[in-house]
Amino acid sequence: MTEAQRREYEGCLIRHARKSDLREVYLIEIKSFPYPYPVESLATLLLLFPKYFFVAECSSRVVGYVAGALNKDGSGHIMSIAVLPAYRGRGLGSRLMDAIENAFRKDGISRVYLEVSQNNKVALNLYRKRRFKVISVRTGYYPDGSDAYIMFKEIRD
Ligand SMILES: CC(C)(COP(=O)(O)OP(=O)(O)OC[C@H]1O[C@@H](n2cnc3c(N)ncnc32)[C@H](O)[C@@H]1OP(=O)(O)O)[C@@H](O)C(=O)NCCC(=O)NCCS
Numbered sequence: 491m492t493e494a495q496r497r498e499y500e501g502c503l504i505r506h507a508r509k510s511d512l513r514e515v516y517l518i519e520i521k522s523f524p525y526p527y528p529v530e531s532l533a534t535l536l537l538l539f540p541k542y543f544f545v546a547e548c549s550s551r552v553v554g555y556v557a558g559a560l561n562k563d564g565s566g567h568i569m570s571i572a573v574l575p576a577y578r579g580r581g582l583g584s585r586l587m588d589a590i591e592n593a594f595r596k597d598g599i600s601r602v603y604l605e606v607s608q609n610n611k612v613a614l615n616l617y618r619k620r621r622f623k624v625i626s627v628r629t630g631y632y633p634d635g636s637d638a639y640i641m642f643k644e645i646r647d
Pocket residue numbers: 522523570571572573574577578579580581582583584585605606607610611612613615616619
């Protein structure tokens with residue numbers, strides 16, 4: 491990491507998302523996923539679950555986000571997380587996960603689920619490191635017919 495990158499990274503903050511962030515969040519989404527969420531879906535997540543939608547901001551630029559939701563049974567669901575390619579590998583994904591897990595915990599939500607592509611080794615590493623466990627496979631989950639792992643974590647104080 492260069493000195494300039496180190497200074498920029500140290501200046502990054504994790505904060506709740508605002509409606510005005512959605513355009514940048516959508517740009518991150520399309521740079522990160524073969525099948526991005528439409529911007530309307532991101533806007534709906536922000537409208538319904540603002541407490542569980544965070545962005546990483548570096549030098550006034552939104553470079554990462556995580557969005558969560560509540561399942562009908564009251565458990566938490568991590569719907570999506572992504573960091574712009576140039577900002578990956580510097581701990582921002584972990585900080586975003588800290589933020590959403592803490593927000594769930596604060597609301598007394600102790601069970602958290604997410605889906606991840608079986609081929610997404612980086613994300614699997616991130617989640618396994620945070621003690622998410624694969625509990626089942628959802629066949630044909632992605633538009634190309636590939637399967638997803640469903641992962642689960644019990645979070646406690
Ligand atoms: C997954 C993603 C959000 C991680 O963000 P990040 O800011 O790079 O993550 P961090 O720097 O905090 O790294 C956290 C952990 O992820 C794993 N990881 C990160 N980069 C990795 C790489 N290049 N290779 C393997 N594992 C990696 C490691 O376990 C790492 O922990 P460590 O640094 O202690 O080894 C990011 O890679 C991304 O946006 N990917 C595209 C979108 C995506 O796949 N989202 C997940 C959908 S389920």
